[in-house]
Amino acid sequence: MLRREFLAGIATLASSPLAKAVATPHRIDVHHHLFPPAYRTAIGDRAAGQPVWSPAQSIEEMDKGGIATSLLSVSSPGVWFGDVAEGRRLARIVNDYGATTAKDHPGRFGLFAALPLPDIDGSLREIEYALDTLKADGIGLLTSYGDKWLGDASFAPVWTELNRRKAVIYTHPTTAACCGNLKNDVPAVMIEWATDTTRTAASLLFSGTAARYPDIRWIFSHGGGTMPFLLSRFVYQEATMKGKEQVLPKGLMYELKKFYYDTAQANSAPALAALLKVAPASQILFGTDYPFRTAAEVTGGLTAQRFPTKDLRAIERDNALRLLPELQR
DSSP: OHHHHHHHHHHHHHTSHHHHHHHSOOEEEEEEEOOOHHHHHHHGGGGTTOOOOOHHHHHHHHHHTTEEEEEEEOOTTOSOSSOHHHHHHHHHHHHHHHHHHHHHSTTTEEEEEEOOTTOHHHHHHHHHIIIIISOOSEEEEESEETTEETTOGGGHHHHHHHHHTTOEEEEEOOOOGGGTTOOSSSOHHHHHHHHHHHHHHHHHHHTTHHHHSTTOEEEESGGGTTGGGGHHHHHHHHHHOTTHHHHSTTOHHHHHHHSEEEOTTOOSHHHHHHHHHHSOGGGEEOOOOBTTSOHHHHHHHHHHHTOOHHHHHIIIIIHHHHHOGGGGO
């Protein structure tokens, strides 16, 4: 009996959707980091904590996790350290390396290009180069730059250009200027990063930026940070603020349901349940946070959630193709 049950289990596993996915990679990972050697060298000690990485390592993990294509983006600390020339040089290093990696491995990689924000002129030049010359799939930004979150009025020229282009903007958290020297045993990446995602989303919403530039498609890492759990506070802010008709003419929930959210480190049952109360499955994108996390963690969480087959397929692939149809190439 035990032998028959064991063999039956093997047969079931071999024919399972997970096994087929591994055999024929189909997932699209929108949260996948690159660490170009020249970038690591250039930032020196500021690269502390970044793992050793190569495109070959990424492809090995992608094949293991049933991932067809990964969108590359730079993680924190990004490319801006307060010096204009350095920021422009680092952005170009990252973007050229990412584009070359995509070209060298056709169909396996896309690119969310880095910008040297808060350098506006440099960012506008890099948008033109990245999107027109390198054919990047979108733009990758950190959630804050010094004491400025993405709704800051000084960034308006960048949003105007990206709105004109109907660009996708992927956002990744970082340690805000306020929270870099906490004196305890809990690292900023554990709590403050999710909070920074929440704060930048609030900044975009309550400054009117999200509504003012409706053709930008925003992606928020880690299931929107802590926003789903703080939804009642967002609702209260909308209800009590002055001028809400101008700031959020279509309402808070319209904008929140229009945003996209990835599954990296947001694939536990509580996190997914909360996120699905804010946005439909059509706005959720598969993301792994490789090389910090693995595809197995994400697929395990999504499987445990027992999504309908159509919704699971949408999260793993179809939503990304709707957002970035050029990935069909």
